[in-house]
Amino acid sequence: MTQPVxxxxxxxxxxxxxxxxxxxxxxxxxxxxxxxxxGQIQWPGRKTEMWKYTTLRPVEAFANAGWPADDVAxxxxxxxSLPELDAxxxxxxxxxxxxxxxxxxxxxxxxxxxxDEAARVVxxxxxxxxxKDIDPSRRNLFAALNDAWLTDxxxxxxxxNATLEKPLYVVxxxxxxxxxxxxxxxxxxxxxxxxxxxxIEHYLSADDxxxxxxxxxxxxxxxxxxxxxxxxxxxxxxxxxxxxxxxINLQRSAVANGFTLAEGGELKRLDYQINHCGEGAELNLNGxxxxxxxxxxxxxxxxxxxxxxxxxxxxFRGIVGDKxxxxxxxxxxxxxxxxxxxxxxxxxxxxxxNTAEVDTKPELExxxxxxxxxxxxxxxxxxxxxxxxLQSRGIELPQARMMxxxxxxxxxxxxxxxxxxRTALQKRLRQRFVEEI
Amino acid sequence: MLQIxxxxxxxxxxQILNGLNLTIGDGEVHAIMxxxxxxxxxxxxxxxGRDGYEVKSGEVLFNGKNLFDLEIxxxxxxxxxxxxxxxxxxxxxxxxxxxxxSLDARRKHQGLEELSSFDFMKLARETSAKVxxxxxxxxRGVNEGFSGGEKKRNEILQMMLLEPQLCILxxxxxxxxxxxxxxxxxxxxxxxxxxxxxxVVTHYQRLLDYIVPDHVHVLAGGKIVKSGDKELAKExxxxxxxxxxxxxx
Numbered sequence: 098m099t100q101p102v103x104x105x106x107x108x109x110x111x112x113x114x115x116x117x118x119x120x121x122x123x124x125x126x127x128x129x130x131x132x133x134x135x136g137q138i139q140w141p142g143r144k145t146e147m148w149k150y151t152t153l154r155p156v157e158a159f160a161n162a163g164w165p166a167d168d169v170a171x172x173x174x175x176x177x178s179l180p181e182l183d184a185x186x187x188x189x190x191x192x193x194x195x196x197x198x199x200x201x202x203x204x205x206x207x208x209x210x211x212x213d214e215a216a217r218v219v220x221x222x223x224x225x226x227x228x229k230d231i232d233p234s235r236r237n238l239f240a241a242l243n244d245a246w247l248t249d250x251x252x253x254x255x256x257x258n259a260t261l262e263k264p265l266y267v268v269x270x271x272x273x274x275x276x277x278x279x280x281x282x283x284x285x286x287x288x289x290x291x292x293x294x295x296x297i298e299h300y301l302s303a304d305d306x307x308x309x310x311x312x313x314x315x316x317x318x319x320x321x322x323x324x325x326x327x328x329x330x331x332x333x334x335x336x337x338x339x340x341x342x343x344x345i346n347l348q349r350s351a352v353a354n355g356f357t358l359a360e361g362g363e364l365k366r367l368d369y370q371i372n373h374c375g376e377g378a379e380l381n382l383n384g385x386x387x388x389x390x391x392x393x394x395x396x397x398x399x400x401x402x403x404x405x406x407x408x409x410x411x412x413f414r415g416i417v418g419d420k421x422x423x424x425x426x427x428x429x430x431x432x433x434x435x436x437x438x439x440x441x442x443x444x445x446x447x448x449x450x451n452t453a454e455v456d457t458k459p460e461l462e463x464x465x466x467x468x469x470x471x472x473x474x475x476x477x478x479x480x481x482x483x484x485x486x487l488q489s490r491g492i493e494l495p496q497a498r499m500m501x502x503x504x505x506x507x508x509x510x511x512x513x514x515x516x517x518x519r520t521a522l523q524k525r526l527r528q529r530f531v532e533e534i
Numbered sequence: 535m536l537q538i539x540x541x542x543x544x545x546x547x548x549q550i551l552n553g554l555n556l557t558i559g560d561g562e563v564h565a566i567m568x569x570x571x572x573x574x575x576x577x578x579x580x581x582x583g584r585d586g587y588e589v590k591s592g593e594v595l596f597n598g599k600n601l602f603d604l605e606i607x608x609x610x611x612x613x614x615x616x617x618x619x620x621x622x623x624x625x626x627x628x629x630x631x632x633x634x635x636s637l638d639a640r641r642k643h644q645g646l647e648e649l650s651s652f653d654f655m656k657l658a659r660e661t662s663a664k665v666x667x668x669x670x671x672x673x674r675g676v677n678e679g680f681s682g683g684e685k686k687r688n689e690i691l692q693m694m695l696l697e698p699q700l701c702i703l704x705x706x707x708x709x710x711x712x713x714x715x716x717x718x719x720x721x722x723x724x725x726x727x728x729x730x731x732x733x734v735v736t737h738y739q740r741l742l743d744y745i746v747p748d749h750v751h752v753l754a755g756g757k758i759v760k761s762g763d764k765e766l767a768k769e770x771x772x773x774x775x776x777x778x779x780x781x782x783x
Contacts, residue, residue, distance in 0.1 A: 481585060486622040487632070489582050490692065491610035491639035500635065504626030504675070 105140035106160040107153075111242055112136055114279065118164060120248040121210055123217050127225050131244025138238045147237065150424040150456045151395045155338040155363040159310045165191035165278040171198035171270055172303045180521035184266035184297065187251060191272055192280025192311065194249065206265060209250040209283070219254050224285050227316035227344045230372055235399050235428070237368050239340045243281060243314040250283030255292035255323075264295035264326075264515070271302045271333055275309035282313040282341075286325070290348075293324040297515065302334035308363065309333065313341035319351040321375060326514055330522075331359035331367065335392055338364040347407070349375030355382040356513050358522065361392025361421055369398040373407035373435070383512050384413040387526070388421030388453070389533070395424035400442075402435035402465075409440040414509050416502055418449035418533065428460040429472065435465045442472040447479065447505050449498070449533075499530040535560050535700055535731045541592035543580045550576040552756035553592065558700070561728040565742055565767060566735045568753035569775045574735045575619060577753070578704045582616045583609055596700070610636075611643035613699030617689040617706050624676035629688070632676045633658055633695060640696050657695065664724070665691050666717050683714035690721040701725070702733045707741040719744030739771035752778060 104112075115132055141148035169190045176188065176198060185206070188198035194208060202208075207216060228240050255261050269282060288294055296317075302309065311333075319325045331339055339362060345353055359365050371380055386394045400409045409429065417423045427442050446455040459472040479501050487497035506526060513519040536558040543551040550573045558564055568574055580587045581594065583606040594601040596614060604612065624632070638648045649657065659669050665687040677685050686706055693701055706718055722732065722745050734745055742750070742764060750766040751758045752775070759778055760766065 480622075483622050483624050485584050485606065486618065486624070487635075488606040489584075489610055489616055489618075490632070490636035490696070491607050491643070492635050493607050493639070494605075496635065500627050500631070501624065504624060506626070508626040508675075 102137055102139050104136060105157065107157045108136065108140060110160045110162070111245065114164065115245045118246075118248050121212070123212070123220070124209065124247055127244050128247050130225070131241050131247065134241035135238060135245045138241065141238070147235070147397065150422070151364065151366055151393065153364070156310060156340065158308070159279055162277050162279045162310065165193055165274060165280060167193065169193060169272055169274055171195045172272065173198075175270060175301065175303050176268070179268065179299070181517040182264065182266055182297070182515060184264040186266045186268060189267070189269045189282065191270070191275050191278055191309075192282060203262060205254050205256070205259075205261060207252055209252055210248075212252065216252055216254065219287055220252065220285065223287055223316065223318050227318060227346050228314060228342070230344070230346060231370050232399070232401070232430070235368075235370065235397070237340070237342055239312050240314055240342055243283060243312055246279075246281040246312070247283055248281070250285060253284070253286040253294060253296070255288045255294050257289040258291040259289075260292065261294035264297055266297045266299065269298070269300045269311065269313075271300075271306050271309035271311065271337060273303060273305045273307065276307050278309075280309070280311045282311060284313075284315040286315070286317040288317075288319050288323040288325060290321040291323060292320060295326040297328040297330070297518070299330045299332070300339060301332050302337055306334050307336045309337045311337070311339045311341070313339070315341070315343045317343070317345045319345060319347050319353055321349040321351065323348070323351050325351070325353040327353065327355045328513065328515065328518065329355075329357040330518070331357075331365055332525075333360075333362055335360070335362050335390060337362040340364070340366045342368040342370065344370045346372045346374050347378035347380060350377040351375065352379045353381070354514070355380070357382075357384040359386045359394050359396070361386070361388035361394040361423070363393065365394040367396050369396070371399070371409070372401045373403055373409070376404050376406045378407045380407075380409045380411075382409070382411045383509050385506050385509050386413070386415040386423055386425075387506070387529070388415070388417040388423050389419045390421060391419070392421040394421075397426045399428045400430070400440065402429070402431045402438045402440060404434060405436045405438070407435065407438055409442075411442045412509060413444045414446070414506055415455065416447045416449060416506060417453040417455055420450075420452045422454040423456070425455070425457040425474070426460070427458070427472070428462070429470065431463040431465050431468055431470065433464040436467045438465060438468040438470065440468070440470045444474040446474070446476040447502065448476060449479070449502060499533070503527050503530045535562075535597065537595045539593045541580070541594060542590040543576065543587055544590060545576065545587050549590070550756055551580065554753075554757045556751065556758060558731050558733065561726070561731060562749065563726065563732040563734065563745065563747045565747035565750045566733060566753050567737065567750065567767060567770055572753045573756045574753055575704055578616050578702045578735065581609075581702060582606060582614060607639065611640055615693050615696060615698035615701045617686070617693060617701065617703045619704040619706075619708065621677045621685040621689055623678050623680075625678045627676050628672075629674055629676050630655070630658060630672045633672070633692065636692065637695050661691055661694050664694065665721055667691055682709040683711065686710060686714065686718060690718050694721060694725065697725075698730070700731050700733070702735070704735050705737065706734075707736055707738060715741065716744060739767045742767045754778060
């Protein structure tokens with residue numbers, strides 16, 4: 098027997114906000130479905146499995162927030178500090194597109210609000226459908242909220258056998274104004290058969306920013322033999338809250354290489370949902386999360402092997418110190434038909450203080466009998482022998498600790514395909530550990 | 535250089551060194567041989583200050599300073615170097631970064647300026663060539679995926695860069711083929727300058743054909759039970775350690 102749902106203050110407010118903003122008519126159906134779904138969801142509490150270790154209090158604090166003003170503009174200084182990258186840059190400020198700070202949109206990339214007939218056909222075919230292609234128990238209520246709040250988004254469409262010429266670099270900046278605003282981001286990427294694209298999502302805060310709440314949803318269709326490179330950086334201010342999801346559907350022999358990095362905040366929650374829909378698809382997903390002070394960071398990943406002969410390699414590493422908390426939940430589900438699957442999940446955590454916390458849960462569910470799967474999770478402290486080795490060469494203990502912490506994540510950083518971003522991150526993260534000496 | 539007096543040390547409550555005495559003069563090469571479990575590796579670990587090794591009594595003076603007043607890293611900066619029996623693999627930390635941090639620390643302690651990245655690279659490349667280690671190994675993680683021989687050469691490379699006063703080689707010959715052994719020995723011999731001292735811990739006389747010691751000691755039951763010159767090593771090789779038991783008792 099189901100109890101009637103008592104919407105939380107945040108839900109009520111969110112629904113009101115949804116009514117306050119207009120959207121193109123062709124998005125109305127999606128919005129209405131989102132509104133209906135979001136309004137019906139029981140607000141998560143401690144007993145909600147998907148939110149067991151992550152409190153939504155920071156989001157609830159936005160129960161009185163409004164929409165951002167239309168005239169916010171990017172802080173040039175902040176944008177100047179972005180890594181060097183030969184890419185097409187799209188800039189959003191507090192969720193709103195900043196045309197002046199963005200490059201000219203290349204062929205195949207456009208805003209939903211500027212969709213022509215052909216683009217609408219694509220939206221109609223894929224939008225929401227990828228995000229809803231999920232085990233209901235893993236569906237994140239904020240995906241429904243993203244639908245309800247949908248007014249615009251970025252559509253990337255790469256036709257058959259074509260290549261998006263330059264990497265698409267989507268930058269989301271939160272400003273000081275974001276403290277009393279909510280932001281909604283949406284990205285839909287469709288790679289037709291044999292197409293390829295390289296995508297970078299970068300979230301950051303202006304220097305004077307404090308609190309912010311961003312809800313993001315990225316949906317990606319990788320067609321037969323298509324190739325996707327997707328990088329996602331969550332480097333916002335530590336007072337920020339971010340709930341985001343990346344959904345990827347892989348068709349026959351598609352290849353997806355993903356990299357994600359999140360620095361903790363008031364609340365950082367990122368869900369990855371990857372579906373192997375066609376035989377021979379290949380996924381490589383590498384992730385890093387870092388928490389210090391009282392930060393919180395939470396990754397939930399789900400990989401569905403529905404068909405035979407697909408591979409998944411997933412590596413996540415985290416370093417958590419001070420009173421910070423990290424959550425990692427990695428699920429791999431091998432369906433009965435998914436013979437000859439090769440799937441590996443490895444999650445390693447480094448605790449650098451005895452007040453830090455990591456909750457890790459790798460889940461491997463296998464219903465096929467001819468598969469090769471491995472999963473493992475570890476939580477440890479810095480290796481004593483390695484520390485001794487460094488010290489025995491004259492290196493001071495704090496520096497030795499810094500070198501080992503940085504080394505632990507650098508192994509994963511080195512898999513990043515973009516040199517400019519890699520170098521910038523290596524510098525930033527090295528500095529982060531130096532500060533902790 | 536080094537005076538060890540009546541050193542007693544234990545690990546996990548088990549006493550390993552039982553009143554060990556040893557004096558190493560400037561420029562001398564001492565070989566320490568002995569059966570398994572005699573305390574050979576413990577000696578190196580105690581001297582460098584590894585955690586878990588507890589000194590119960592005795593004294594060690596290193597250039598007149600009480601060694602046990604110094605932290606692990608201070609001993610290294612003062613010029614003590616242990617070539618590990620099992621060098622540690624540290625993925626993610628590049629060998630180059632590790633070597634530079636070590637040399638910077640040592641030079642800073644000596645009141646010298648840190649080498650520029652350029653000068654350091656040059657020095658590191660030259661030195662790695664001397665130990666027949668391809669320069670590509672400088673860019674890899676510390677000892678990461680190195681073969682046994684490559685790890686030992688990397689130890690000698692560090693020793694040559696840091697120019698320590700006292701080098702302790704803990705079974706550096708174990709697991710080495712004859713070519714690698716020669717590389718290691720050449721490295722050590724090149725560093726014998728009449729001032730620098732060496733403690734060469736080994737099971738086998740073979741290494742001592744290449745690194746000719748001034749003194750040979752037998753360590754058994756946690757103390758030095760016999761000392762002699764290089765001929766003692768040959769005697770041990772021929773007779774084993776069994777014949778010493780009578781003399782110890």
